[in-house]
Amino acid sequence: MRIACIGGGPASLYFSMLIKRQDPAHEVTVVERNPAGSTYGWGVTYWGSLLDRFERDDPVTAQAVRASSVRWSDGVAHVRGERVVHHGDEGFSIGRHRLLDILTQRAEDLGVRVRFEQEIEAVSQLPDADLIVAGDGVNSRLREHYSAEFGTDVSIGRNKYIWLGTRKVFDSFTFAFVETGHGWIWFYAYGFSSDLSTCIVECSPETWAGLGLDVLGQEDGLALLAGLFADPLDGNPLIGRPGGDGPAQWLNFRTLTNRSWYHGNIALIGDAAHTTHYSIGAGTKLALEDAVGLAGALARHHDLQAALEAYERERKFAVLPFQSAARYSAQWYESIPRYMQLKPERLFALLGQRHSPLLPHLPPQAYYRINQAVEQLTALRQLRSWLGPRVARAVHARSRAYR
Secondary structure: OEEEEEOOOHHHHHHHHHHHHHOOOOEEEEEOOOOOOOOOOOEEEEEHHHHHHHHHHOHHHHHHHHHOOEEEEEEEEEEOOEEEEEEEEEEEEEEHHHHHHHHHHHHHHOOOEEEOOOOOOOHHHOOOOOEEEEOOOOOOHHHHHOHHHHOEEEEEEEEEEEEEEEOOOOOOEEEEEEEEOOEEEEEEEEEOOOOOEEEEEEEOHHHHHHOOOOOOEHHHHHHHHHHHOOOOOOOOOEEOOOOOOOEOOOEEEEEEEEOOOEEOOEEEOHHHOOOOOHHHOOHHHHHHHHHHHHHHHHHHOOOHHHHHHHHHHHHHHHHHHHHHHHHHHHHHHHOHHHOOOOOHHHHHHHHOOOOOOOHHHOOHHHHHHHHHHHHHHHHHHHHHHHHHHHHHHHHHHHHHHOO
């Protein structure tokens, strides 16, 4: 097959690798509009299951990603001068630049042609190919051209957010909540290298405007934010986009869905097909799993339309629980004032429960007590399950000793 991947993000690159490994005779080209190494971004998070996925698909990639990743196992929250720690699941993070470098190099080693600084602005510019993979992100021009055929729907989140970096290296996934005279503002932060961390700042539009962040340039805005978060940042500054004191890149999150993930010989992948709110940290995972799903469908079905139908059916179903979790997570943060009267440890506990569809409909204190009772009951049942066979064996052994 002749395959053209539009967009040089993780989904396109990983798909190009997988399809080349399946059959080296495929002619695969990845077209990226930006220069090599110019992609903006800090770090991305993922979980151990993604490393397992890499190991199964391509051990060479797995080894390179593992060697370049930072591991963390705790969650930390800073609230009203208190520091709360939660020992949770192990997570990983890696610099976006480094991840793209690894995937690009591996794709080229396998024979994929990666072309930088090539803009596809119109359908007429598309290369002649049996399959075109649109992996050009949430603002995909290819998808927008066929938005009616794909059934594209976009909803805009209420809160404002901005992706930043800092030289403060966080060794845990860290949250910090600060109350201002205009409402609450908070960040999510995690280290992704030996000297840098990602720091995503979020707040309501009222807080954003009240603090003057709607009119401040990047330099002044970063100074204001660094002052608000001086304690958890240990006095370190925040780092924005390169390029001087232009407008700060504040955004509203766009939740994107598509009724169909393919049209003719064009298949959507990654953020071009779907987005999930950054607060659940699943975007990169889902994009790479789309790549696996599309490559797998093409391997199982010799007919292209049958393969694309299978890909759409399987991946749309797979992302549903993540879309639901992301929707509730975003709503939790949009309702922050509802939870900020809780004690810090209770706030952190409900932060971990923000994916629950029940949480918005119960008073926070009541939900916390119910959740604690359920956790205690579950722990008791697990203990009884663990002790039961051991007690039985001990009783049996003792009875045999008296025979």
